[in-house]
Amino acid sequence: MSPLPIGRLAKLTDVKVTTIRFYESIGLLPEPLRTHSDRRIYDEGDVRRLGFIKHARQLGFAVEAIRDLLELSDHPERVCDSANAIAQEQLAAVDAKIAQLGALREELVRMTAAGCSGPAASCRVIESLSDHGLCSADHKPLASQVSV
Amino acid sequence: MSPLPIGRLAKLTDVKVTTIRFYESIGLLPEPLRTHSDRRIYDEGDVRRLGFIKHARQLGFAVEAIRDLLELSDHPERVCDSANAIAQEQLAAVDAKIAQLGALREELVRMTAAGCSGPAASCRVIESLSDHGLCSADHKPLASQVSV
DNA sequence: CTTGATCCTCCACCGACTAGAGGATGCAGA
């Protein structure tokens, strides 16, 4: 197929040039062929592989998970139990995150509901932050896996 | 009140010692008094301030936003318009994130629904990732503000 | 007096990129 310079690949896949080089550096993309002047050249296969990576990242899969998924994609004869397991885990992580954000949302709504126009001394937002006891207390984020 | 060493403050607030020092280094917590042997000593005021910070972080506020909120909390005579604005923005960001994750969830459910036991060649997960056309195509994360 | 917990500073690392410096090359128009 037609050989693509990195900029063309970037436009075709809507992935930044620097990100493509980054994916190569961490081994998600193989080292491509180079021109006589050391420029990277890609082909249709690279477009597909990068598309796969992009799609997986959009779904929030971590790079290490994507590495495993690509391995399977590269070896279609293997059993795919692990692909399903990875996706299930990701689904669980997304569900957890949604639940967590739902709880956050609730408190933010409560905090902002009253509106506020006076001095900070009587501000519901500041007050809520000062006293955790005022809120439902079951939103406990900090340290989550999904960072989409 | 009783002077607390950093470890006590950490346990009282459930914030790690290293994180407390980090907050000091970025100016969220003031430099505390020190003992003759250079150990930090805190008081009840620090417990409250750190609680405020922790609560705000749990709600997903960025450090810069927390800095502004603490400013207001420190000066209760000022008008608190900005506190409300910050909280409203955070609420909007959380809403956006929830919507986005909802879309991700949909696709993950579709991908994993079939279950999978054969070779990767016929794996729905791998297949879905390879061909973005198979999915609804309106989940477009990458680059979000809320990272709770 | 010794032991183990706690404290100190400084520096490097995490994930997943992003941005910029400083320089080489490619390509199109005059």
Added chain:
DNA sequence: TCTGCATCCTCTAGTCGGTGGAGGATCAAG
């Protein structure tokens, strides 16, 4: 052919919100 700009190269450092460890000092209890 020359000029000039776009694109490419490598390398380094920064982002955010912390986390972890090395190497050493100090504290409190037995």
